[in-house]
Amino acid sequence: MTLIDRHTRTVGLLLEDVSNPFSAAVQKTVENEAHAHGIRVLTASLSEDREQMMVALARRRADGLILTPAAPDQRHLSRFIGPIVFVERHAEGANADTIVSTNVAGAASATRHLIAQGHRRIAYLGNLRRLTTARDRYRGYLRALGGRAGPEVHDLRDAAAAERATVAVLRGPDPATAILAADNVITIGVVRALRRLGRQHRVAVVGFDDFPLADLLDPGVTVVSQDAARIGRTAAQTLFERMDGDKGPPREIRIPTTLIPRGSGEITV
Structure with a gap:
């Protein structure tokens, strides 16, 4: 038995x-x-x-x-x-x-994908830094950039905070042209901000983790799927x-x- x-x-x-x-x-x-x-x-x-x-x-x-x-x-x-x-x-x-x-490798592949589109000012929006997933995804982002990070905002807890952070990195003196969003909740906040600013077809986005209807948005959201x-x-x-x-x-x-x-x-x- x-x-x-x-x-x-x-x-x-x-x-x-x-x-x-x-x-x-x-x-x-x-x-x-x-x-x-x-x-x-x-x-x-x-x-x-x-x-x-x-x-x-x-x-x-x-x-x-x-x-x-x-x-x-x-x-x-x-x-x-x-x-x-x-x-x-x-x-x-x-x-x-x-x-x-494979959080490190996934974030690195997303960042390299954005680099391949010509982006050099790639913002990173992450969740709580005390979480191992957040640290690993940030490490993958830095690895792909050779340690040269773009604008970054950490410790985002919800979509509303991510929306505000997106507006901030796009209105700075050297605004980002692309964003890596470290989880699906943050990605939703990023998409909302871009649509509110009318920049959803001008700023590239890759989100870590998929979410429902991501393929039906305009444009569809590129993701690193777990x-x-x-x-x-x-x-x-x-x-x-x-x-x-x-x-x-x-x-x-x-x-x-x-x-x-x-x-x-x-x-x-």
Whole structure:
């Protein structure tokens, strides 16, 4: 009899925001994999101030946990006796498998794509710098530019903040001609700002992570797409292997990203 057979046949899935298209796709795939194994999934959105409370709740009810860490330090997870798999971000202080996208390479490819269109003033709009994904994507951007960054704004929390930041980098003394937006929420703010300014056909944009209707806008939004389904499937399969007795060392599994040209990233100087 396996470990899965002996326990509650329930796992916890704690994601940053299950309303985000990326998280929703991860959730759907994890649930499909779990259903095939006869396992239930308890799902919740997570924020930094709720993380320990939600983990404590999962600890009482679940045999394993799939988690997008809201904070880098995850030492409190030592109290969780079941296996843990991190998705999307790395974590400190926890001995667990991690499933992440190729964030550095994806951001570098997006930046090189903009450079190929003739752009040299490429702005970077990023989310919270304490998050490993934000740091990795910024590192990829810098790598492609040879360390010569354009205008940059970090710690953007929502689309409204990204919209304001976009206006600022376009109205400066040496305005950007292209923008790399580090996640799909930021990309939405960038698109709104460009449309408000009437510059959606003059300023190039590549967004990290896809979002619904991105291909139907004018121009369509060029994105670095994460394979959310593969991330969710890999996370679930990895967790079930651990629940079934795999005692091997923690693994980091990187899922490739794909650049999808749709128009906004192909605007030339």
